[in-house]
Amino acid sequence: MSSKKLHNIFLILLIIYLMVTGPLDIGRKAVLLNAIFFLPIIVTLTITLVWRRFGSPIVFTLHIFILLLVFVFLLVSGMTTSTTIVLEKGKTTTNQLLKKAGINSLTLHNFVVKLTRDKRSIKDYGSILILNQKDTVTIKVNKPFSRKNLKIFQKAYRINYYFNLIVNGSNNFLTPGDSLTIDNFKIVFNGYDFKKKEFVVTVNDSIHYIKKNRVCKIEPFHIMITPGFTKYSSVLLITHSKGKNLLLILTMAYILTLTIALIVKK
Amino acid sequence: MKVEHCFILFVCLVLLIPAIFRMFKKELSSTTFKILMLVVACSLASIIALRIAKYGMPILRNIFDILIIISFLISIGFQFSLIRDSLFQVIATLFLLVLILCSMPLSSVTAKTKYLPPVLKSLYFYLHIPAYIIAYALLLIAFAVSIYTYCLPARYVQYSTHISQLMKASFWFMNLGIILGALWAEQAWGSFWAWDIKENFSLAILLSQSLYFHSEEKRKISFLIIVLTTLLVFINLFGVNFVKRGLHAY
Numbered sequence: 455m456s457s458k459k460l461h462n463i464f465l466i467l468l469i470i471y472l473m474v475t476g477p478l479d480i481g482r483k484a485v486l487l488n489a490i491f492f493l494p495i496i497v498t499l500t501i502t503l504v505w506r507r508f509g510s511p512i513v514f515t516l517h518i519f520i521l522l523l524v525f526v527f528l529l530v531s532g533m534t535t536s537t538t539i540v541l542e543k544g545k546t547t548t549n550q551l552l553k554k555a556g557i558n559s560l561t562l563h564n565f566v567v568k569l570t571r572d573k574r575s576i577k578d579y580g581s582i583l584i585l586n587q588k589d590t591v592t593i594k595v596n597k598p599f600s601r602k603n604l605k606i607f608q609k610a611y612r613i614n615y616y617f618n619l620i621v622n623g624s625n626n627f628l629t630p631g632d633s634l635t636i637d638n639f640k641i642v643f644n645g646y647d648f649k650k651k652e653f654v655v656t657v658n659d660s661i662h663y664i665k666k667n668r669v670c671k672i673e674p675f676h677i678m679i680t681p682g683f684t685k686y687s688s689v690l691l692i693t694h695s696k697g698k699n700l701l702l703i704l705t706m707a708y709i710l711t712l713t714i715a716l717i718v719k720k
Numbered sequence: 721m722k723v724e725h726c727f728i729l730f731v732c733l734v735l736l737i738p739a740i741f742r743m744f745k746k747e748l749s750s751t752t753f754k755i756l757m758l759v760v761a762c763s764l765a766s767i768i769a770l771r772i773a774k775y776g777m778p779i780l781r782n783i784f785d786i787l788i789i790i791s792f793l794i795s796i797g798f799q800f801s802l803i804r805d806s807l808f809q810v811i812a813t814l815f816l817l818v819l820i821l822c823s824m825p826l827s828s829v830t831a832k833t834k835y836l837p838p839v840l841k842s843l844y845f846y847l848h849i850p851a852y853i854i855a856y857a858l859l860l861i862a863f864a865v866s867i868y869t870y871c872l873p874a875r876y877v878q879y880s881t882h883i884s885q886l887m888k889a890s891f892w893f894m895n896l897g898i899i900l901g902a903l904w905a906e907q908a909w910g911s912f913w914a915w916d917i918k919e920n921f922s923l924a925i926l927l928s929q930s931l932y933f934h935s936e937e938k939r940k941i942s943f944l945i946i947v948l949t950t951l952l953v954f955i956n957l958f959g960v961n962f963v964k965r966g967l968h969a970y
Contacts, residue, residue, distance in 0.1 A: 462934050469924045469931075473952075476920030477959070488915070527912070536910060570835045578838050595838040596908050607910045691910045701912070705899055712895055716888045 461498040468495060489528065496524055512715045519708040526701050534695035540612060541581075542687040551694045555604035557585050565611065565686045580608055581688040593690075603696050610689040616682035617653070619643055621675050627682050639675070653679045724767050724827050728820055731763045735817040738809040750804045757799040760816070764792040780849045781840065783957065787823035791816060793857035798864075803879065808868045815864045844904035848897055852922070855893035856953050859929075862886035863950045870943050883946070884936060891929045898922055918968035921956035928952055 471491045499521055539547055541562040548559050561584040568578040580594035583606070591606075593599045598607040619626045619634075621641065626634055630645030644654035644661075652663040657672050664670040669678045734756055741748045748756075767788050780786065798812045836845075862883050869876040869883065901919070902912040913919060928949040935941045 462931060465927050465931050465934070469927050469952075472920040472924040472927075473955075475915065476917035476924075531911075531913070534911070575835060576838065577835055578841070596842040596904075598907065598910070605910065607908075609910070693910045698906075702903075705902075709895060709899060712892065716892055 461495065461502055464495045464498055467491070492524060492528065496521060510715075510718070512711065512718055516708070516711045516715045519704065519711050523701075523704050523708050526697060526704055530695060530697040530701050533697065534693055536691060536693040538609060539690050539692065540687050541690060542614070542685060549692070551604065551692050554694055555602045557601070557604070559586055560584075560606075561587070562688055563590065565688045567611070567686060579611055581690065603694055603698075605693050605695075607691040607693070608688065609691040612687045612689060614685045614687055616685060617643065618680045618682040619655075620678040620680065623676075636675070641675075641677075643679075655679075722827060723770060725824065727763050727767045727770075728824050728827075731760050731820055732817055734759050734763070735813040735820070738806065738813045742806050742810050747806050748809055753809050754799050756813075757795050761792055761795040761799065764788055764795060764820075768792065780845070780853075781836070784823050784826040786849075786853060787819065787826065787957070789853055790857045790860065791819050791823070793854065794819070794860055794864075797857065797861045801865075802882070803865065803868065805868070805872075805875075807871065808865075811868050811871070812864050815860070815867070819860070839908050842904060842907065844900055844907070848900040848904055851893050851897035851900055855890045855897055856957075858886050858890035858893065859925075859946075859949060859953060862890060863946055866943050866946045869939075873939070876939055880936075880939075883942075887929060887932055887946070891926070891933070894922070894926050894929060898926060916968060917959065918956060921952060921959065925949055925952045925956060 468491055475487075499517060502517075535551060537549060537551055539549070539560075541547060541560075543562055543565055546559050546561040548557075552558070552560055563582040563584045566580050566582065567576060569575070570577045578594065580592055580597070583591050583593065583599070585591060591599045593606055593608045595608050598605045600606075614629045616627045616629055619628050619641070621634075621636060628634070628643040630643060633640060633642040635641070639658055640656075642656040644656060646652075647654050647663065650663055652665050655662045655664055655672070655677060657675070662670065662672050662677075664677060664679050667678065667680055669676050671677075737756060738748050738753065768785065771782075771785055771788075775782075780789075794816055798816070801808070801812070865879060865886065866883050869879050901922070905914060905919075906912045928945060932942055932945045932949070935945065
């Protein structure tokens with residue numbers, strides 16, 4: 455079988471692979487599987503290029519660019535590291551990726567949400583960040599911040615509902631999952647049970663159901679739960695990658711060569 | 721009945737004229753065909769204008785609008801077609817009829833709000849989607865021409881260059897669409913490629929188109945590849961909205 459035929463068979467296999475992995479949503483996780491399916495095409499294409507030197511010089515160049523593009527893309531993807539962080543207003547964080555770009559602390563100064571005129575949906579949202587306790591930067595969806603090889607993206611946002619857990623008269627603002635310890639008693643606020651329409655509280659591993667705005671006696675406490683407030687937290691994606699500029703240059707070169715290849719008849 | 725439906729029904733009736741003429745063994749002159757296509761294009765443009773007035777700009781995020789814009793471009797393409805044969809007129813109009821009828825039940829699928837979600841607020845939105853729309857329209861015109869040449873093999877030699885040129889143009893826009901999409905994804909989601917269903921099928925379409933260029937000289941195989949590519953386009957258009965909702969569902 456000629457290498458060109460083999461290359462076409464691999465192309466068909468790759469189409470089938472893409473059709474299967476798309477709906478099953480496994481492509482993102484199966485990096486190795488993707489590489490296995492892409493590698494035979496790269497290998498057969500390289501063999502064909504070296505061995506047969508098919509097509510006109512421009513078609514030949516185009517295939518070299520495709521090879522380079524796929525290779526650099528796989529390389530850049532492999533070298534990219536990313537992490538997602540969730541920050542509440544006023545909170546500070548740091549991690550290794552940030553430190554690589556000389557950012558030792560990242561503080562969410564404010565999370566800004568703009569609503570549409572009908573107040574029914576979110577028009578725009580973004581975070582005002584303070585880097586190293588001095589530089590202020592604003593990021594939005596589609597407008598990331600970049601420094602060196604680091605990028606900070608506004609990925610999403612979360613709405614945290616705080617409830618006031620009044621224990622023996624003292625206020626405690628908690629979100630579902632939060633806990634507090636009073637006199638060696640561990641009180642865990644588990645959230646709201648929509649079936650029972652009651653709040654769930656665990657006191658030293660024993661589960662209790664408490665109605666909204668009603669005082670419940672759980673020895674030695676009197677507990678009441680009232681609605682508190684909502685607070686937005688910003689979900690940020692931090693990526694550190696090398697070679698993105700090379701990938702962009704290659705993409706430009708590819709599209710230019712493709713244009714010439716499609717215009718030139720032979 | 722919605723105003724859009726009235727326009728669609730009118731377009732469907734107009735598109736049936738070449739088939740009716742052929743049934744009665746009468747030829748439709750090329751000028752009449754062009755006028756028919758102009759009427760279709762104007763009606764489809766009216767639907768687009770109506771939707772803009774009703775739901776506000778931009779309309780590119782809705783499957784119905786996209787199908788209507790693709791149909792509009794195809795009708796413009798058929799108007800400039802150099803093939804003056806009644807069989808082609810029938811194939812072209814029936815193909816357009818099927819496409820428009822497919823879009824009809826989707827007119828109620830509209831965005832909940834006329835405001836764009838923050839992730840779609842980008843210049844890429846106005847470049848990436850039109851690039852795909854043009855690529856799909858060109859591919860579907862190539863599909864109609866290839867059906868015609870498949871029905872009349874003697875005409876293949878005459879019109880194979882037309883198919884090839886349409887496929888080349890479609891391939892270029894498809895490449896542009898994918899590249900712009902990757903750049904946008906990097907800006908919005910932090911990675912060029914997310915292996916999303918829509919991305920995968922777009923790449924499958926691109927590879928399928930490249931397969932066409934690898935077997936262009938073989939008539940039957942190249943026809944089969946165009947059919948496969950068209951099938952992939954339809955899966956890509958409808959699949960994401962009705963089968964599996966991925967990152968591209970808004």
